[in-house]
Amino acid sequence: MHPSIPSLLKLQEMDKKIIEIRKLLAKIPVEIEKIQKQLKIEEEKVAQNKKELLQVDLSIKEIEAEIAELKSKINQYKIQQLSTRKNEEYQALSHQIDNAIQKISDLEDEALDLLEKKEGISKTYKEADIQLHHLAVEVKKKIETLSAQKDNLEKTLSQLFEERKAYISHLEPNTLQIYQRIAASKPGSAITPVIDETCGGCHMRMTKQAYLKVKASDALVFCEYCGRILYFSE
């Protein structure tokens, strides 16, 4: 076995930890974005409910105004009836009054339907609004937790970088360079054990000659297929 193998294995363990922490760190903003998106969807739903509620309210007010106008018209017609002497005109006014009464009745039905609709929307809106507040509190807590996790992971990462820096200063530069070059394309597995005469990285079967070299020689041996550094671990 090459004398640097144990140190390289230790270095690879450090690098694996660094890779793991970087993966966890990368997930945090994605997670935050996901929960903020959920909150936004709920906010939009509640805003839509509110808009519908205001719209129904407005329609009810419009109908009420229309009814008031019709009632005042009926009063005018009645006053006109009192002052007219022509039977024809009197009949025409009666007809107008009947029409207005019918219209009021229709509008009142419409207003009742809208009031019923308003009740339903109002209930949905209130429930959704309460849920939204709960969700907002939950999201805030989650983001705080994730931010704290991020801080901790960043601290651990910079500690690991310091440890790594100190550790590699004791390694033989050429071997270190070889390891770094392979690790750049095969992060976490630049150095790999031989398992059942196959490379632990790419799982290709080794030639007998290469196998014996790994087992017996103290030179660095590379997998002829993937280029990883091989070592014998049994």
Ligand SMILES: [Zn+2]
């Ligand atoms: Zn290989």
